[in-house]
Amino acid sequence: MSDKQISTPTIAETPEGIAGQGYFATSFEKAVGLARKNSLWPLPFATSCCGIEFMATMASHYDLARFGSERLSFSPRQSDLLMVMGTVAKKMGPVLREVYIQMAEPKWVIAVGACASSGGVFDTYSVLQGIDRVIPVDVYVPGCPPRPEQIIDGILKIQELAGNESLRRRNSIPYDELMKKYNIE
Amino acid sequence: MLASQFGNEIEEIKISSDMPVIHVQKDRIPEVLLFLRDTPELQYNFLTTLCGMHYPETSRLGVVYHLHSFVNNHRIRIKTVLSIEHPFLPTITTIWPSANWMERETYDFYGIIFEGHPNLKRILNVDEMTDFPLRKEFPLEDQTREDKDDSMFGR
Amino acid sequence: MAQGQQTDYWKRDIISHEEPKEYNILNVGPTHPATHGVFQNVMLMDGEFIVSTEQTIGYIHRAFEKIAERRPFYQITPLTDRLNYCSAPLNNMGWHMTVEKLLGIETPKRVDYLRIIIMELARIADHLICNSVIGVDSGALTGFTYLFQDREYIYEIYEEICGSRLTTNMGRIGGFERNFSEKAWYKIHHFLKTYPKKLKEFESLLSRNRIFMDRTINVGPFSADRALAYGFTGPNLRACGIDYDVRVMNPYCSYDEFDFTIPIGQNGDTYDRFMVRQEEMWQSLSIIEQAIAKLEKMEDKETYFAKDPRFVLPPKEQVYNNMEALIWHFKIVMGETDIPAGEIYHSIEAANGELGFYLVSDGGRTPSRLHFRRPCFIYYQAYPEMVTGNMLSDAVLTMSSMNVIAGELDA
Numbered sequence: 001m002s003d004k005q006i007s008t009p010t011i012a013e014t015p016e017g018i019a020g021q022g023y024f025a026t027s028f029e030k031a032v033g034l035a036r037k038n039s040l041w042p043l044p045f046a047t048s049c050c051g052i053e054f055m056a057t058m059a060s061h062y063d064l065a066r067f068g069s070e071r072l073s074f075s076p077r078q079s080d081l082l083m084v085m086g087t088v089a090k091k092m093g094p095v096l097r098e099v100y101i102q103m104a105e106p107k108w109v110i111a112v113g114a115c116a117s118s119g120g121v122f123d124t125y126s127v128l129q130g131i132d133r134v135i136p137v138d139v140y141v142p143g144c145p146p147r148p149e150q151i152i153d154g155i156l157k158i159q160e161l162a163g164n165e166s167l168r169r170r171n172s173i174p175y176d177e178l179m180k181k182y183n184i185e
Numbered sequence: 186m187l188a189s190q191f192g193n194e195i196e197e198i199k200i201s202s203d204m205p206v207i208h209v210q211k212d213r214i215p216e217v218l219l220f221l222r223d224t225p226e227l228q229y230n231f232l233t234t235l236c237g238m239h240y241p242e243t244s245r246l247g248v249v250y251h252l253h254s255f256v257n258n259h260r261i262r263i264k265t266v267l268s269i270e271h272p273f274l275p276t277i278t279t280i281w282p283s284a285n286w287m288e289r290e291t292y293d294f295y296g297i298i299f300e301g302h303p304n305l306k307r308i309l310n311v312d313e314m315t316d317f318p319l320r321k322e323f324p325l326e327d328q329t330r331e332d333k334d335d336s337m338f339g340r
Numbered sequence: 341m342a343q344g345q346q347t348d349y350w351k352r353d354i355i356s357h358e359e360p361k362e363y364n365i366l367n368v369g370p371t372h373p374a375t376h377g378v379f380q381n382v383m384l385m386d387g388e389f390i391v392s393t394e395q396t397i398g399y400i401h402r403a404f405e406k407i408a409e410r411r412p413f414y415q416i417t418p419l420t421d422r423l424n425y426c427s428a429p430l431n432n433m434g435w436h437m438t439v440e441k442l443l444g445i446e447t448p449k450r451v452d453y454l455r456i457i458i459m460e461l462a463r464i465a466d467h468l469i470c471n472s473v474i475g476v477d478s479g480a481l482t483g484f485t486y487l488f489q490d491r492e493y494i495y496e497i498y499e500e501i502c503g504s505r506l507t508t509n510m511g512r513i514g515g516f517e518r519n520f521s522e523k524a525w526y527k528i529h530h531f532l533k534t535y536p537k538k539l540k541e542f543e544s545l546l547s548r549n550r551i552f553m554d555r556t557i558n559v560g561p562f563s564a565d566r567a568l569a570y571g572f573t574g575p576n577l578r579a580c581g582i583d584y585d586v587r588v589m590n591p592y593c594s595y596d597e598f599d600f601t602i603p604i605g606q607n608g609d610t611y612d613r614f615m616v617r618q619e620e621m622w623q624s625l626s627i628i629e630q631a632i633a634k635l636e637k638m639e640d641k642e643t644y645f646a647k648d649p650r651f652v653l654p655p656k657e658q659v660y661n662n663m664e665a666l667i668w669h670f671k672i673v674m675g676e677t678d679i680p681a682g683e684i685y686h687s688i689e690a691a692n693g694e695l696g697f698y699l700v701s702d703g704g705r706t707p708s709r710l711h712f713r714r715p716c717f718i719y720y721q722a723y724p725e726m727v728t729g730n731m732l733s734d735a736v737l738t739m740s741s742m743n744v745i746a747g748e749l750d751a
Binding site for chain 3: 045047048049051052053055056059060061074086087089091092095099121122124125126127144145147
Binding site: 203204230231232233234236238239249251255258260262281282283285286287290294307308309310311318319321323325 | 570590686694
């Protein structure tokens with residue numbers, strides 16, 4: 001519990017810890033979680049209509065940069081969050097897998113839109129019925145297309161996941177089994 | 186307007202609802218289209234679109250061309266039929282380069298082989314696919330799903 | 341000595357020209373920066389210059405033409421939304437007009453004028469994205485950030501009319517589902533008052549900007565007869581100098597009563613495409629103003645659908661009170677009405693060019709064949725010819741100025 005009431009407006013919520021004159025002590029996990037969740041750099045993997053709603057989310061009206069996603073990186077090596085927006089066809093599946101494998105840990109995946117979550121309106125021979133057939137997904141945002149407020153809600157849920165994640169999760173056995181299920185590594 | 190053109194008689198003419206329709210034998214297609222493009226009175230200089238058709242009752246495939254003349258502001262539709270066992274048709278990419286991808290799409294969807302096409306490969310579907318999806322007997326839905334309960338949908 | 345070796349090497353380079361050139365293969369792959377969509381170009385590069393390009397598309401093939409064979413006619417409207425998703429109402433209206441042409445339904449004038457307002461708003465929205473993305477690709481992100489605010493305003497207008505922002509499913513066969521509300525009119529008037537100033541600001545930012553002009557003039561030029569041979573239509577063709585516009589050649593939806601000019605360019609390069617789209621936005625604003633003036637002169641302010649009971653849903657009050665209306669309502673909603681057999685081709689001037697619908701019906705409740713003539717698919721074939729011999733950064737700008745939308749490319 002923090003002893004002092006912080007009077008100036010804060011940008012991020014302080015985690016639980018002990019505050020004193022000139023110091024603030026908290027657990028390492030919470031500090032790392034705070035840093036990670038407020039600086040998620042997304043990789044916008046925009047394939048179709050949801051990509052235009054993403055452009056609207058990044059623009060000035062529903063600014064996504066307020067939540068720390070200031071720098072969009074198109075290189076998988078430099079991003080934390082893979083945002084898959086739009087329909088993924090079976091031809092695109094291997095490309096998506098390659099991009100996911102190239103990302104460095106810790107990485108999160110958000111499936112934006114009905115098509116990315118489950119194939120959407122398009123129950124056809126050429127559309128992948130949900131990207132969780134090829135990569136593990138953390139948050140699904142339904143909608144066709146989802147409103148920018150819904151996309152931001154999805155990002156906030158990812159922030160919650162990132163902030164509360166244990167530091168050992170990426171090296172643990174359940175995570176390895178999850179990766180094996182998708183034939184990664 | 187139609188009566189003035191026919192130097193080649195090897196086709197049948199039928200008039201349909203919105204534009205004249207000409208049925209042509211499949212081997213004469215490039216000649217007829219070149220004639221339509223180059224004759225000064227006609228000048229159908231723009232290939233609007235070309236698409237394939239499947240007629241399951243007579244087990245034939247077909248190709249439909251739409252041409253547009255900017256000069257006379259007139260559109261025309263040209264159809265041919267091919268049999269399913271022998272779906273070969275001469276290409277028209279030498280007349281209009283825009284037919285390149287349109288013929289690839291028709292090959293991808295129906296299996297119609299255009300002789301003389303520079304690069305007849307699949308364009309929209311996965312390269313390894315062996316079937317031709319827009320034929321009527323090919324199913325629409327993804328056949329690998331296990332989570333659909335058919336009894337709920339009356340199938 | 342190092343000096344001697346250097347001059348030796350230099351001489352060797354001058355004397356022997358048989359050193360073969362080494363080409364690199366660069367994959368401008370399906371995952372693009374700047375969210376243009378998913379298509380792949382494998383480029384053979386000689387340093388910074390492009391020698392040849394091989395294109396692969398189909399990364400978002402959703403089989404619209406096959407789905408359309410299984411859906412009743414009004415269920416195909418949401419499919420047409422997702423063709424060129426930046427200007428979805430244009431595609432919707434085009435589809436409705438195709439079906440009305442097949443069925444022989446004549447829409448009242450008021451419906452036509454309302455449709456024109458919506459179609460021109462959608463055209464403004466699409467050109468807005470294309471022009472701001474040209475700015476983004478050449479480094480000017482400010483235009484994008486400012487203009488997207490206006491696109492939000494257009495989304496609000498769509499919401500008042502049909503309820504959804506991007507994939508609108510707007511209108512019904514024969515008209516609209518509800519009359520435009522007071523709030524919708526207020527928003528349209530507000531848009532017409534505020535947008536011209538923003539457009540002027542955007543134009544002054546880029547159109548006479550020295551850096552932008554250096555980056556876009558003579559980049560990706562294309563001659564008019566090659567453009568015709570490649571099937572170009574729309575702003576790309578008009579930038580090459582040919583004034584082909586479906587609204588003028590084959591007028592539909594009472595466009596012949598409106599007074600507008602068609603902007604054309606000279607070289608067909610990126611700057612011309614940018615300026616043609618810019619000028620078309622001004623023309624669209626003028627068309628909307630004319631349509632509003634015509635609507636205010638009409639005494640009838642209530643009609644919003646055609647009166648054909650076989651295909652147009654009756655108003656709900658009549659369904660609850662009138663037996664006939666109930667029967668028609670049931671038949672239409674359950675999809676039991678049979679569409680007469682026939683085939684039709686109708687095209688509209690979509691934001692990218694001539695969007696055509698070739699509909700073949702054999703008398704059932706679903707089409708027997710529906711083919712979309714998608715402008716992007718046809719003119720994207722010319723891209724290798726436009727970029728060969730140019731530098732990679734010019735190729736990127738050429739692609740973004742052609743306004744290739746992946747949904748329309750693959751369908």
